[in-house]
Amino acid sequence: MPAPFFDWLGERIERVDSVVSVGLDPDLDRLPEAVRGADLPRWAFNRRIIDATHEHTACFKPNAAFYEDADGWRALRETVAYAHGKDVPVLLDAKRGDIGNTARQYADVLDMVDAITVNPYLGRDALDPFLSREENGIFILARTSNAGGADLQNLELASGERLYEHVTSLAAEWNDHDNVGLVVGATAPEELEEIRDRVPEIPFLVPGVGAQGGDEQAAVEHGLADGVGLVNSSRGIIFAGETARGDFFDAAGQAAKNLKDGLNEYRS
Ligand SMILES: O=C(O)c1cc(=O)[nH]c(=O)n1[C@@H]1O[C@H](COP(=O)(O)O)[C@@H](O)[C@H]1O
Numbered sequence: 212m213p214a215p216f217f218d219w220l221g222e223r224i225e226r227v228d229s230v231v232s233v234g235l236d237p238d239l240d241r242l243p244e245a246v247r248g249a250d251l252p253r254w255a256f257n258r259r260i261i262d263a264t265h266e267h268t269a270c271f272k273p274n275a276a277f278y279e280d281a282d283g284w285r286a287l288r289e290t291v292a293y294a295h296g297k298d299v300p301v302l303l304d305a306k307r308g309d310i311g312n313t314a315r316q317y318a319d320v321l322d323m324v325d326a327i328t329v330n331p332y333l334g335r336d337a338l339d340p341f342l343s344r345e346e347n348g349i350f351i352l353a354r355t356s357n358a359g360g361a362d363l364q365n366l367e368l369a370s371g372e373r374l375y376e377h378v379t380s381l382a383a384e385w386n387d388h389d390n391v392g393l394v395v396g397a398t399a400p401e402e403l404e405e406i407r408d409r410v411p412e413i414p415f416l417v418p419g420v421g422a423q424g425g426d427e428q429a430a431v432e433h434g435l436a437d438g439v440g441l442v443n444s445s446r447g448i449i450f451a452g453e454t455a456r457g458d459f460f461d462a463a464g465q466a467a468k469n470l471k472d473g474l475n476e477y478r479s
Pocket residue numbers: 234236274304306328354355356357394395396418419420421422423443444445446447
């Protein structure tokens with residue numbers, strides 16, 4: 212039985228026929244004029260992005276880095292409640308990982324959001340406060356999309372395995388509540404395929420399409436487990452209006468639809 216988060220996500224994917232995750236990374240320097248004067252510009256921006264994109268969206272993924280100040284936290288709370296009002300789950304991209312006593316505090320954010328990204332490098336006890344939340348989705352970083360992702364994650368261990376392969380096996384071992392997902396970048400299609408072969412049943416969050424130029428086909432072909440998984444684009448959707456003609460937010464809606472249609476060509 213999948214965890215409630217993955218049940219909800221599966222239903223949402225079916226209902227909107229989309230595996231698109233829209234990344235809500237509202238860089239204050241790039242917000243359009245229309246929302247700059249608002250009391251909480253990031254919330255005003257996200258609300259309009261959600262309005263424009265939700266019908267094409269399986270999940271919203273705010274990255275915590277864009278909210279780490281007092282107003283940011285208020286904007287995040289409003290954003291999450293609004294997404295929930297549209298029946299869209301929210302995955303907080305926070306990449307948490309700390310000693311148990313601290314991790315327990317971090318994990319409390321799962322009272323507000325539905326899923327979170329976590330960093331495995333402090334080991335199992337650092338993730339226990341997250342993994343024990345049976346309702347939620349816990350996405351463990353396996354192979355990240357950035358250029359330096361290979362520096363550590365592709366290191367070969369004495370066993371002959373790569374580090375990301377070992378992390379993948381550990382994640383499967385830690386998946387007592389069927390609430391684990393993995394983060395694997397679309398910019399690393401070979402690793403995506405290898406990781407999928409290792410864990411056929413774990414859904415992936417695949418960032419790195421769009422602005423980072425990752426492989427959409429590989430993201431869909433290897434990212435989904437029994438049809439469930441997410442392919443994320445943030446800047447490519449929310450800032451599509453910077454270069455498009457017409458309304459800024461309509462452009463975001465169109466970009467979300469285009470990504471959905473493009474990805475759906477590879478869904479079986
Ligand atoms: O955990 C993530 O979501 C993540 C993992 C990773 O390997 N690469 C990656 O880009 N991300 C996040 O996904 C989003 C990608 O943003 P765009 O490059 O604008 O689509 C950002 O919030 C990143 O922090």
